Amino acid sequence: MRTSLLLLLAAACASSRSGQAPAPPAGPGPSVNPTAGASTTAVPSADADPAAPRLRLPETARPVRYRATLTLVPDRDDFDGVIEIDLDVQEQMRVLWLNADDLTVRKAEARVEGKTVAGRVYAQPKDYLGIGFDPQLPTGTATVRIEYAGKLSRRDTGGVLKTQDGGEWYVTTHFEPIDARRAYPCFDEPSYKVPWELALRVKKEHAAFANTPVVSREDGGDGMSTVRFAPTRPLPSYLTAFAAGPFERLDAGKAGKNGTPVGVIVPRGTGDRARYAVQISPQVVPHLEEYFGSPYPFEKLDSIAVPLGRGAMENVGLVTFGAPILLVRPGEETQTFRRSQTSVTTHEFAHMWFGDLVTTAWWDDIWLNEAFATWMTGKALEPWFPQWKIDEQRVSIRNVAMAADALVSARRIRQPIQSNDDMVNAFDAITYQKGASVISMFERLVSPEKFQRGVRRYMKDHAYSNATAKDFLSAVSAEAGMDIEPAFSTFLEQGGVPLVTAQVSCGTSPRVVLAQERYFPLGSEPGPDERKQIWQIPVCVRSGKERFCTVLTSQKGELPISKAACSGGLVPNDGASGYYHAASWDPRMLQNGGKDLLHVERVAALDGLGALARAGRMEYS
Numbered sequence: 098m099r100t101s102l103l104l105l106l107a108a109a110c111a112s113s114r115s116g117q118a119p120a121p122p123a124g125p126g127p128s129v130n131p132t133a134g135a136s137t138t139a140v141p142s143a144d145a146d147p148a149a150p151r152l153r154l155p156e157t158a159r160p161v162r163y164r165a166t167l168t169l170v171p172d173r174d175d176f177d178g179v180i181e182i183d184l185d186v187q188e189q190m191r192v193l194w195l196n197a198d199d200l201t202v203r204k205a206e207a208r209v210e211g212k213t214v215a216g217r218v219y220a221q222p223k224d225y226l227g228i229g230f231d232p233q234l235p236t237g238t239a240t241v242r243i244e245y246a247g248k249l250s251r252r253d254t255g256g257v258l259k260t261q262d263g264g265e266w267y268v269t270t271h272f273e274p275i276d277a278r279r280a281y282p283c284f285d286e287p288s289y290k291v292p293w294e295l296a297l298r299v300k301k302e303h304a305a306f307a308n309t310p311v312v313s314r315e316d317g318g319d320g321m322s323t324v325r326f327a328p329t330r331p332l333p334s335y336l337t338a339f340a341a342g343p344f345e346r347l348d349a350g351k352a353g354k355n356g357t358p359v360g361v362i363v364p365r366g367t368g369d370r371a372r373y374a375v376q377i378s379p380q381v382v383p384h385l386e387e388y389f390g391s392p393y394p395f396e397k398l399d400s401i402a403v404p405l406g407r408g409a410m411e412n413v414g415l416v417t418f419g420a421p422i423l424l425v426r427p428g429e430e431t432q433t434f435r436r437s438q439t440s441v442t443t444h445e446f447a448h449m450w451f452g453d454l455v456t457t458a459w460w461d462d463i464w465l466n467e468a469f470a471t472w473m474t475g476k477a478l479e480p481w482f483p484q485w486k487i488d489e490q491r492v493s494i495r496n497v498a499m500a501a502d503a504l505v506s507a508r509r510i511r512q513p514i515q516s517n518d519d520m521v522n523a524f525d526a527i528t529y530q531k532g533a534s535v536i537s538m539f540e541r542l543v544s545p546e547k548f549q550r551g552v553r554r555y556m557k558d559h560a561y562s563n564a565t566a567k568d569f570l571s572a573v574s575a576e577a578g579m580d581i582e583p584a585f586s587t588f589l590e591q592g593g594v595p596l597v598t599a600q601v602s603c604g605t606s607p608r609v610v611l612a613q614e615r616y617f618p619l620g621s622e623p624g625p626d627e628r629k630q631i632w633q634i635p636v637c638v639r640s641g642k643e644r645f646c647t648v649l650t651s652q653k654g655e656l657p658i659s660k661a662a663c664s665g666g667l668v669p670n671d672g673a674s675g676y677y678h679a680a681s682w683d684p685r686m687l688q689n690g691g692k693d694l695l696h697v698e699r700v701a702a703l704d705g706l707g708a709l710a711r712a713g714r715m716e717y718s
């Protein structure tokens with residue numbers, strides 16, 4: 098054991114100097130004994146264990162850089178890992194707290210000012226790893242090194258996962274929001290954005306992928322190869338990713354202003370199912386670059402088909418897709434398949450800017466990432482595929498949101514995070530569809546051009562860093578020349594759908610008398626606070642080609658209109674761009690199949706009339 102320990106220390110020091118990922122534990126073949134390399138320092142203390150943090154890690158230390166080496170053999174049910182974390186220690190500490198879940202720590206130590214300090218691993222409460230140091234870690238820089246083992250899960254949806262295709266096992270990852278801690282002990286919070294250097298030890302015949310390009314591949318004498326990846330740009334743990342197995346990478350060419358290499362990674366022998374993915378992936382990039390006004394911000398862009406996977410995840414440079422989204426047998430490629438894949442790909446690639454280049458600082462603002470990517474998908478696809486009638490899809494998205502939001506118990510978009518469950522539950526229709534609909538409404542309020550300038554300003558000011566929803570609203574407000582935050586916040590900070598009454602009043606000063614209340618379907622039991630709720634609502638009405646807009650900031654308000662509009666029929670929600678139900682529809686506008694309505698307004702009218710019926714507010718006369 099002593100020999101082993103010396104080898105480990107020598108390897109760690111060497112790797113530290115070279116800046117490479119740490120070497121794996123001495124002699125760890127794929128069948129390593131889980132207790133090999135264990136020392137007394139890794140045995141949980143018999144002393145009283147220190148209290149674990151709650152929800153957030155203490156801010157007494159920050160990561161500066163990670164170097165991790167993982168040994169991945171897809172046939173196994175576990176993996177070995179070594180991670181070195183360069184730290185900036187803000188306050189001297191006896192216990193370093195990291196996030197970790199379902200990891201078996203074999204050994205932990207720190208290097209401080211050239212000396213090695215053995216770490217004492219405390220009993221691991223869920224989600225945390227406490228490492229005690231005596232003497233304690235002084236303020237300044239230190240490097241902690243941890244040897245551990247983790248699980249390759251067949252059942253979970255987060256962590257390091259293994260799935261089968263064609264009789265072969267494949268390893269992939271999914272970390273958002275809080276499952277990177279199942280792959281490595283780390284600071285698993287989105288505000289800790291630092292470079293990662295990953296190395297994967299994989300079987301000689303397997304491929305290995307991560308967020309960045311491969312810089313070297315060395316075959317060892319033990320049937321394993323070590324694949325080293327270029328250091329990443331600053332990334333939060335949840336956006337790191339890796340994969341190993343008998344994958345094949347199809348070259349999809351280069352895309353965008355920087356000629357970024359684009360690829361599609363598929364299980365062995367399924368390349369003929371990726372025709373559309375290879376064609377469409379590189380085409381998405383220029384559409385997004387054009388909107389954001391900046392080149393694709395990372396080194397490469399691979400899409401990887403995960404066997405038996407569902408959904409997709411915007412890992413930087415290694416975007417995962419459930420295989421059915423990305424792959425289809427030749428001859429079975431339908432319009433629906435193409436549209437679905439293009440939409441999901443555009444959503445995920447939009448995150449490369451919104452979420453990955455600029456990351457929200459905490460999970461209470463995750464709505465902004467998802468709402469924006471959902472909204473951006475329509476924005477990019479509308480001019481590109483006009484035959485898909487994206488504007489009508491926008492209204493359908495709005496209708497989905499309003500259905501979920503009609504409940505008295507509907508949560509607000511910006512939900513305070515009080516537990517891990519709140520982080521996981523944040524990914525719902527309120528975040529995606531309501532968030533996107535509210536963004537759409539405010540884009541219309543300030544004008545698409547000014548809104549786009551606000552987005553670009555936000556990207557520029559916070560590139561490769563973190564920001565908040567407040568930063569985003571400030572950037573848009575600065576470009577718009579109006580402070581949208583007070584009005585926007587009324588939609589962020591409270592649940593529910595506004596119901597707007599728009600009563601035309603003709604006479605010497607033609608106007609629309611507006612009133613608002615919260616919409617409740619029959620059977621709801623709202624409390625007094627819900628009954629009193631009001632928003633600051635951008636309201637636009639239309640008569641023929643004339644449009645009249647205002648922001649309804651209190652329970653009642655007025656909107657001046659023209660004399661002509663007074664006598665013609667009035668659409669209470671022009672272009673269905675407002676996030677509200679109309680309390681009534683002018684019967685003249687609904688005649689003849691609503692031929693005087695825009696297509697999107699017809700979609701909104703059908704949904705709105707149904708909502709009125711469900712609320713007992715429909716006038717049937």
Ligand SMILES: [Zn+2]
Pocket residue numbers: 444445448466467470
């Ligand atoms: Zn998303």
